[in-house]
Amino acid sequence: MCTAPAVTIASSDLRGFLDLLRRYRPRDLIEVSRQVNPKFETAAILTKFEQSFRFPVLLFRSVAGSEYSVVTNVCGSPGRLALALQCSVSDLPKVYAQRSAQPIKPTIESTTAVQERVFLSSHVDLGALPQLIYHMDDSPASYITGAIVVARDPENGKSNLSFHRLMIRDSNTTAIFMARGKHLHRIYQKYESQRQEMPIAAFIGVHPTCSLGALYTGSADVEEYDIIGGLRGSALPLARCVTNDLNIPAEAEFALEGFVPPRERVEEGPFGEFTGYSSGTMLVPTFKVEAITSRRDPLYQDILSGHAEHLLLPKLSMEYELLRIARDVAPTTESVRLTLPLTAFLSLRKMDDDEPRRVIDALLANDIYVKQVIVVDADVDISDLRQVSTAIALHVRPDRDVSIKPHVPLTELDPAGDPRDGLTSKLGIDATVKSCSSRRITKNQIPQHLLDSINLSEFVKAE
Numbered sequence: 142m143c144t145a146p147a148v149t150i151a152s153s154d155l156r157g158f159l160d161l162l163r164r165y166r167p168r169d170l171i172e173v174s175r176q177v178n179p180k181f182e183t184a185a186i187l188t189k190f191e192q193s194f195r196f197p198v199l200l201f202r203s204v205a206g207s208e209y210s211v212v213t214n215v216c217g218s219p220g221r222l223a224l225a226l227q228c229s230v231s232d233l234p235k236v237y238a239q240r241s242a243q244p245i246k247p248t249i250e251s252t253t254a255v256q257e258r259v260f261l262s263s264h265v266d267l268g269a270l271p272q273l274i275y276h277m278d279d280s281p282a283s284y285i286t287g288a289i290v291v292a293r294d295p296e297n298g299k300s301n302l303s304f305h306r307l308m309i310r311d312s313n314t315t316a317i318f319m320a321r322g323k324h325l326h327r328i329y330q331k332y333e334s335q336r337q338e339m340p341i342a343a344f345i346g347v348h349p350t351c352s353l354g355a356l357y358t359g360s361a362d363v364e365e366y367d368i369i370g371g372l373r374g375s376a377l378p379l380a381r382c383v384t385n386d387l388n389i390p391a392e393a394e395f396a397l398e399g400f401v402p403p404r405e406r407v408e409e410g411p412f413g414e415f416t417g418y419s420s421g422t423m424l425v426p427t428f429k430v431e432a433i434t435s436r437r438d439p440l441y442q443d444i445l446s447g448h449a450e451h452l453l454l455p456k457l458s459m460e461y462e463l464l465r466i467a468r469d470v471a472p473t474t475e476s477v478r479l480t481l482p483l484t485a486f487l488s489l490r491k492m493d494d495d496e497p498r499r500v501i502d503a504l505l506a507n508d509i510y511v512k513q514v515i516v517v518d519a520d521v522d523i524s525d526l527r528q529v530s531t532a533i534a535l536h537v538r539p540d541r542d543v544s545i546k547p548h549v550p551l552t553e554l555d556p557a558g559d560p561r562d563g564l565t566s567k568l569g570i571d572a573t574v575k576s577c578s579s580r581r582i583t584k585n586q587i588p589q590h591l592l593d594s595i596n597l598s599e600f601v602k603a604e
């Protein structure tokens with residue numbers, strides 16, 4: 142059972158969600174009316190808030206060089222994700238798991254907000270979008286960071302959604318980074334092996350449930366539009382693209398339609414990545430944009446790379462998937478947390494001393510974004526770095542409990558990885574208390590019923 146939602150007003154698109162914030166979490170939305178510079182300034186304002194432990198949505202009404210308002214950090218706090226899913230923050234993992242297991246098919250609409258304006262061929266101008274630049278070592282070319290790309294698998298006809306950063310090269314071309322081994326990259330390989338173009342559309346400006354569903358990391362056979370329907374609790378309305386037969390959310394703010402040609406590579410980067418570092422340039426495919434469609438007065442959604450929103454957004458789906466994999470080999474796994482980049486903390490009530498190693502092997506084998514796995518007992522709070530570090534210090538004998546997997550693929554964004562072959566090594570640490578110890582090791586505990594019965598005001602004089 143999920144906790145009853147605090148708010149029961151649904152919203153289905155980005156602007157509806159912003160209205161919900163204005164009403165129920167007004168401190169979460171800050172509108173900036175003065176003109177800001179797209180180079181560094183939007184990033185600097187959000188960073189300054191983050192440095193004071195505030196994570197608001199920022200709505201920049203005037204960004205120099207573009208007619209469009211920019212909204213950033215929409216999904217940058219657990220409280221906002223909970224508002225979007227209409228549940229409490231503590232119920233987020235459970236609600237994500239329950240709803241994504243109950244997919245709902247989308248509908249196709251004939252009248253669509255995202256196609257109120259249509260720019261075709263020579264009227265396509267990516268230069269009209271806000272030209273945002275974030276970090277000092279980033280490429281001088283600006284990036285689109287809030288785009289969700291849809292493509293169709295040519296073999297099984299299933300469509301796939303995923304976020305992809307797009308580096309603007311000219312009025313109708315971007316570079317597109319597709320991580321090796323992920324679904325879009327595999328789909329592209331299928332088109333490329335037939336020397337065919339891969340049709341895609343990239344939509345920008347959506348309700349948080351769309352963003353969360355696009356990041357679903359399960360089987361390639363699952364359509365993410367159905368997962369979004371499940372998360373919303375109702376079918377997602379879709380629009381057919383103007384220039385190809387892909388579908389995009391009918392209530393998105395913008396859509397770019399076009400294709401990725403085979404065997405064409407361009408230099409992309411440097412770009413401040415989710416790790417908090419940039420890792421040089423890469424050769425990546427291009428995206429030829431044949432149409433831009435939008436609402437009449439579109440809001441341009443942005444994500445500040447490597448900051449709170451970027452790290453928070455994929456957590457729910459990745460933790461859900463890793464928990465599923467872990468429970469396949471260790472059913473008593475309690476929870477998985479991705480608190481740091483490339484790092485999974487996992488707690489379990491182990492059945493035997495070999496179980497942590499089995500679960501480490503399973504997680505390290507599975508995901509290109511998991512470089513180290515640390516397993517602790519269930520009484521360690523894995524959202525508390527101090528408790529995890531203490532468990533490592535106290536319960537690990539490195540020669541026995543640390544395992545290294547050499548020469549395995551990881552994300553090309555790992556700053557320590559070898560850019561030539563994409564291989565790196567991975568690390569597993571079993572920080573559970575060993576039952577084979579010759580001493581009886583137990584954690585200091587005080588009876589819970591006593592703790593619960595004590596009222597400190599009894600011992601402290603009123604001021």
Ligand SMILES: Cc1cc2nc3c(=O)[nH]c(=O)nc-3n(C[C@H](O)[C@H](O)[C@H](O)COP(=O)(O)O)c2cc1C
Pocket residue numbers: 286301302303304305306307318319320321323324325355356357358359444451454455
């Ligand atoms: C803000 C943001 C930006 C991302 N940018 C990229 C990117 O440029 N390239 C990429 O391959 N994955 C990127 N990702 C990760 C993918 O969207 C994510 O791994 C997705 O779940 C992959 O989908 P799949 O499981 O269908 O392969 C990004 C994720 C977020 C949240």
